[in-house]
Amino acid sequence: MNAAKRPDRVEAQLTKLSRLRKEPPGAITTETLVAGLQSRNNLIVARAATVAAELNQHDLEGELETAFQRFLVDPIKTDQRCLAKQALARAIVDMELPATEVLLLGAHHVQMEPSFGRPVDSAVDLRATCAIGLVNCGHPDVVMELLPRLLDAEAQVRVAAARAIGACGDPAAVAVLRLKVLTGDDEPDVLIEALAALFELAPRRTLDFVRSLLEGGACDPGAAILALGDSRLEAAFPLLQQQWQRANRSEERRIVLHAMVALRREPAIDFVFGIVADGAMPAAREGATALAALRLDPTLRQRMEQVVEGHPHGVELWQLFEE
Numbered sequence: 001m002n003a004a005k006r007p008d009r010v011e012a013q014l015t016k017l018s019r020l021r022k023e024p025p026g027a028i029t030t031e032t033l034v035a036g037l038q039s040r041n042n043l044i045v046a047r048a049a050t051v052a053a054e055l056n057q058h059d060l061e062g063e064l065e066t067a068f069q070r071f072l073v074d075p076i077k078t079d080q081r082c083l084a085k086q087a088l089a090r091a092i093v094d095m096e097l098p099a100t101e102v103l104l105l106g107a108h109h110v111q112m113e114p115s116f117g118r119p120v121d122s123a124v125d126l127r128a129t130c131a132i133g134l135v136n137c138g139h140p141d142v143v144m145e146l147l148p149r150l151l152d153a154e155a156q157v158r159v160a161a162a163r164a165i166g167a168c169g170d171p172a173a174v175a176v177l178r179l180k181v182l183t184g185d186d187e188p189d190v191l192i193e194a195l196a197a198l199f200e201l202a203p204r205r206t207l208d209f210v211r212s213l214l215e216g217g218a219c220d221p222g223a224a225i226l227a228l229g230d231s232r233l234e235a236a237f238p239l240l241q242q243q244w245q246r247a248n249r250s251e252e253r254r255i256v257l258h259a260m261v262a263l264r265r266e267p268a269i270d271f272v273f274g275i276v277a278d279g280a281m282p283a284a285r286e287g288a289t290a291l292a293a294l295r296l297d298p299t300l301r302q303r304m305e306q307v308v309e310g311h312p313h314g315v316e317l318w319q320l321f322e323e
Contacts, residue, residue: 010041017047025055037063042071042079046087053091061097064088068102075111082111082122089126093133100139106130107149121154128160135164143170150180155187162190166197174201178209188223195227207235214243221247222255229259237268244271250282257283257290269300276317277307284313288320295321 017036020029036048037060045067052060068088071079079085089106092099107130112119131149134142142164149161162180165173177194185191198206210224225243228236240263244256257275260268275287288308294300304321308314 010043013039013041013044014047017044017051020051021054025057029055030057030059033057033060034063037067040078042084045071045084049084049087049091053094056095058095058097061092061095061099064092064097065099065102068092068099068106072105072109075109076113079111080113080122082109082126085109085123086126086129089129089133093129093136096136098137100134100137103130103133103137103139104145107134107145124154124156127152127154127157131157131160131164132167135168142168143172143176147176150176155185155190158185158187158190159193162194162197166194166200174198174205177201181209181213184220188220188226191220191223192227192230195224196230199227199231199233203231203233204235206231207233207239211239214239214246221252225252225255225259226262229262232264234265234267236263237265237271240268241271250286253283254286254290257286258293261290261293269294273303273307276304277311281313284311284317285320288317289323292321292323 013036016032020032023029033048033052033055036044037052039045039048049064049067052064068085071084071088075082075085085106089102091097092102106123106126109123109126109130110121111123111126113122127149131146134145139145146161146165146168149157150165152158152161162177165176177198180194181191181198195206195210198209210228213224214221221243225240228240237260240256240260244253247253247256257272260272269291272287272291276284276291288304291300291304295304304318308317308321311317
């Protein structure tokens with residue numbers, strides 16, 4: 001009987017915590033949140049942490065930290081899927097609390113849980129969240145602390161680490177991120193994030209760095225090309241134009257066209273329209289597909305109509321532009 005009623009009691013506590021969102025902050029609200037954070041049930045603690053952050057309950061910093069450390073003990077048993085720890089860390093980050101010790105623990109925590117196949121790491125989101133949190137709280141050695149996360153087994157964490165290192169303002173960040181790019185990564189998103197951070201930190205120097213990468217073949221060209229497009233720098237267009245001429249694979253040329261459109265610079269857009277108007281298939285097809293990102297712009301839409309009118313593959317190109 002007691003076991004049958006236990007889920008009902010948990011659901012009742014979760015509902016009680018959720019209702020606090022509609023209540024004015026006060027002693028009763030704080031008391032209920034504290035009770036939730038002190039629960040042994042990870043679902044209840046996760047809900048309490050989420051509501052505490054939504055209500056901006058900065059006075060619960062100590063309770064959040066204590067709960068987090070409690071769930072580090074026998075974590076697979078006490079906090080399956082890292083639900084409590086992730087919610088607690090998210091609350092700390094969202095409220096910009098200086099809970100450095102918790103964020104350090106979370107940034108390094110790995111929780112391999114049984115699954116139908118190989119064990120699965122349930123702490124991926126937690127490490128990513130804590131990486132950003134360490135930057136927000138101004139940890140003095142954030143680059144050194146996050147450096148191992150650039151080698152994390154999970155790409156999501158490596159991306160978060162690159163983003164966090166780029167935002168920390170430490171002079172060592174440029175060197176660390178360049179090294180990451182030079183050593184490579186199996187996931188292009190990691191390199192794109194590292195290069196995006198470099199463009200934020202040192203735009204002109206990063207343009208020269210990317211030029212050397214593309215000319216020397218020392219990096220995944222796709223990541224470097226996309227990063228140039230995301231930079232929105234006018235000086236990135238000549239590099240993309242050179243890469244178009246240099247590329248000998250259709251996939252790489254496709255990426256160049258998408259990067260030119262992402263650049264949102266008039267010379268780059270003109271170049272892609274020229275490929276659609278004059279280029280042989282499949283280049284014209286790839287150009288139309290790339291320009292589809294701008295199809296809601298009435299001026300560019302009218303220009304595309306003019307380009308495809310009378311084009312031998314105009315119907316197909318217009319369909320690609322519309323998709």
